[in-house]
Amino acid sequence: MARITASVYTSHIPAIGAALDLGKTHEPYWQPVFQGYEASKTWMQQHKPDVIFLVYNDHATAFDLDFIPTFAIGTAASYAPADEGWGPRPVPTVQGHPELAAHIAHSVIQQDFDLTIVNKMPVDHGLTVPLSLMCGQPPADHFAWPCPVIPFAVNVVQYPVPSGQRCFALGQAIRRAVESFDEDLNVHIWGTGGMSHQLQGPRAGLINKAFDNAFLDQLIADPAAAARIPHIDYVREAGSEGIELVMWLIARGAMADVAGGKPPRVAHRFYHVPASNTAVGHLILENA
Amino acid sequence: MALDKPYLDVPGTIIFDAEQSRKGYHLNQFCMSLMKAANRERFKADERAYLDEWPMTEEQKLAVLSRDLNRCMASGGNIYFLAKIGATDGKSFQQMAGSMTGMTEEEYRNMMIAGGRSVEGNRYVGEDGTAQAHRQPQGSAYAHPTAGH
Numbered sequence: 274m275a276r277i278t279a280s281v282y283t284s285h286i287p288a289i290g291a292a293l294d295l296g297k298t299h300e301p302y303w304q305p306v307f308q309g310y311e312a313s314k315t316w317m318q319q320h321k322p323d324v325i326f327l328v329y330n331d332h333a334t335a336f337d338l339d340f341i342p343t344f345a346i347g348t349a350a351s352y353a354p355a356d357e358g359w360g361p362r363p364v365p366t367v368q369g370h371p372e373l374a375a376h377i378a379h380s381v382i383q384q385d386f387d388l389t390i391v392n393k394m395p396v397d398h399g400l401t402v403p404l405s406l407m408c409g410q411p412p413a414d415h416f417a418w419p420c421p422v423i424p425f426a427v428n429v430v431q432y433p434v435p436s437g438q439r440c441f442a443l444g445q446a447i448r449r450a451v452e453s454f455d456e457d458l459n460v461h462i463w464g465t466g467g468m469s470h471q472l473q474g475p476r477a478g479l480i481n482k483a484f485d486n487a488f489l490d491q492l493i494a495d496p497a498a499a500a501r502i503p504h505i506d507y508v509r510e511a512g513s514e515g516i517e518l519v520m521w522l523i524a525r526g527a528m529a530d531v532a533g534g535k536p537p538r539v540a541h542r543f544y545h546v547p548a549s550n551t552a553v554g555h556l557i558l559e560n561a
Numbered sequence: 562m563a564l565d566k567p568y569l570d571v572p573g574t575i576i577f578d579a580e581q582s583r584k585g586y587h588l589n590q591f592c593m594s595l596m597k598a599a600n601r602e603r604f605k606a607d608e609r610a611y612l613d614e615w616p617m618t619e620e621q622k623l624a625v626l627s628r629d630l631n632r633c634m635a636s637g638g639n640i641y642f643l644a645k646i647g648a649t650d651g652k653s654f655q656q657m658a659g660s661m662t663g664m665t666e667e668e669y670r671n672m673m674i675a676g677g678r679s680v681e682g683n684r685y686v687g688e689d690g691t692a693q694a695h696r697q698p699q700g701s702a703y704a705h706p707t708a709g710h
Contacts, residue, residue, distance in 0.1 A: 287654060302674075333641040337593040338586050358596060358648025430641055432568075432578040469677075473640045474631060475699065476573030476692035477658040478669060480677025505567040509684050513574050547673040549655045 275373065275451045275458035279320060279540070280524040281313075282492070282556040283406055285329060285465040287398040288549035290362050293405050306553055309543035310406045316540055316557055317407050317419070322461040324370045325422045326377075326447065328523045329399035329465045330429045332357070335391075341431055342389035344443065346381075347424035348374040355395035364401050365411055370421035373454055377423070380450035386443050391426075400424055403465045406555075429466065429517045433504065440519045441500035444526020451527075464524030466517025468544075469510070470551035479512040480552050486544060488518060489554060493539060496525040514551075528560060535561035570685050573692030577639040585637020588621045592642040601649045630661050663698020 289306065292298060298307045334355045336342065352367040378390050400422070408419055428434055435443075444462070451460050468488070471479040488511075491499040500522050507516045530536045537558035545553045568576045575581065582589075591612065594600045604611040612622045624632035625646065633643050640657075647657040659669030672678060682690025691699055 291653075333589070333593060333639070333645070337642075338582060338589050341582075356596065358645050430577065430639060431582050432576050471574065471678075472654065472658045473634055474573045474575055474661050474692070475663070475694075475697050476571070476678065476683055477661050478672055478678040479680060479683065479692075480673075481680045482676070484680070508568050508574070508576065509571055510680060513571075513576060546676055549653075550658050550673065552677070 275324075275454040275456060275460055277448055277451055277460045277462055277527050277529075277560065278322070279461050279557065279559045280528055280537070281403070281407060281461060281463040282521045282524060282554065282558075283403050283463070283465055284467055284548070284551055284553045284555070285399045285402045286548045286551045286553065287332075287357070287402065290398045290402045290405060291359070293410065294362055303548075305545050306548050309545055309553070309555060312541050313407050313555065313557060314409050320559070322420055323458040324373055324420055324460045326425060326451070326460055326462045327400055327403065327422050327465070328425045328427060328463060328520045329403070330517060330520065331394075331426045332397055332399060333430065334397035335394035336426070341428055342391075342426070343428045343435055344386065345389040345391045345426040346374055346378050347391050347394060347426075348378060349392045349394070352394060352396045352400075352422075352424060354401055355397040357397050362398070362401050364405060365417045367396055367400065367404075367418060367424070368421045370423055373451075373456075373458065373460075374423045376454050377447060377450040380453055381443070381446045384446040384449065386446055394424070394426075396424055399465060403463055425523070427520050427523070429519065434516055434519060436504065437500040437502050437519050437522050440522040441496065441526040441531075444523040445531055447523070448527040448532060462524045462527045464521035466520045467511070467515060468518065468552040468554035469512050469515045471512030472514050472550055474513075476512070478550060480546050481510050481512070481515075482544075482546060482552065484510040485552050485554055489542065489544065489556060492521060492525055493537075493556070493558065496522065496528075496531060499525070525558075528558060537561065572683055572686045572688070572690065572694065575634045581637050582639070583637070585621075585639065587615050587617045588625070588633065588636065588638050589642035591615045591617060591625075592638070592645040595645040595649050604649065628660070630657060634661075660702070662700065663702050664700030665702045668700040668702070
């Protein structure tokens with residue numbers, strides 16, 4: 274059967290993608306950010322998944338205000354990197370896993386989560402920046418990501434966004450769905466976005482290191498408590514865009530300990546301020 | 562019965578909720594149209610004429626023409642959509658975010674390098690943090706004598 278072996282959590286700041294694409298990773302401003310992911314790239318090579326289930330949000334790219342799905346799963350064979358106004362990132366086309374994605378969609382909807390199913394969408398920095406951070410730039414002679422990816426887009430742009438509780442329960446449903454897939458597949462689930470940041474208004478630039486680090490602690494040790502954090506606490510403490518952290522709870526809900534298994538092992542933890550407007554947070558948790 | 566909107570007392574912040582989204586639908590869809598190069602060219606050639614093709618309010622059009630992102634937000638804009646205007650103008654996300662604070666690009670960038678804006682005094686309207694209304698504008702972006710405010 275398929276099983277989830279690890280979860281990865283990371284911010285997905287567009288400026289990180291630009292720094293990578295423009296060769297700025299060794300500049301003093303960016304060097305500490307990328308240094309924090311060196312261990313992650315090594316870990317990825319040692320723990321290569323068959324499929325990545327990647328939870329992210331679209332930033333007015335594939336979805337405008339004509340359609341605002343709360344939870345959207347990609348069941349396509351491939352997804353093109355989007356042009357977000359500065360030209361598409363020079364990264365590989367994302368290959369999907371339609372069989373597993375369709376299976377998860379079917380199972381999760383039967384577990385009372387009303388997903389939107391998407392067969393055509395470009396993917397923006399929310400999805401490609403985490404891939405770049407974890408996998409590095411693929412070589413020119415084998416220009417591809419290391420494995421298929423199932424994009425899972427969450428509305429965190431228009432309020433109300435789904436609650437932490439709902440996201441945490443959804444992660445549990447995704448875990449059950451993956452484990453009911455007959456093929457032996459090693460699946461990672463990634464939760465992206467955050468950490469504290471606010472991109473708008475006179476309060477733009479808000480960073481809250483104390484909140485972020487307490488969130489990381491709680492996400493590791495007591496995710497059910499982290500899931501009870503109400504929206505307003507994210508907005509007030511972590512900035513209006515800090516609400517993206519609810520997406521981390523989807524990945525955390527899919528870990529074995531939530532279903533009665535052993536606590537996960539913390540393979541890597543990293544935190545840095547700033548990257549552009551944002552606090553960078555990153556965790557890798559392995560199922561025991 | 563009133564909806565639960567506990568975020569209305571967060572200073573310097575407009576939460577893009579279903580109500581704002583309803584008000585800002587055409588403004589945001591105009592922004593979205595700038596994803597296409599041909600539309601960017603038409604907009605840059607005659608901004609007012611291009612805006613007049615959209616059923617936006619006059620306030621929304623003036624907010625766009627003056628590149629006042631706070632005013633765009635107040636009339637229903639969302640920052641991820643408004644970012645398309647910034648991309649058209651060749652601005653980074655940090656430049657756009659900074660423009661809403663009254664700080665120069667350098668002042669805002671330095672604030673971020675120093676650890677960002679503190680949450681202290683900026684949780685509730687009526688405290689004394691840097692995002693509070695009585696402390697605007699921050700920095701010297703509008704110190705130019707002809708800026709008028």
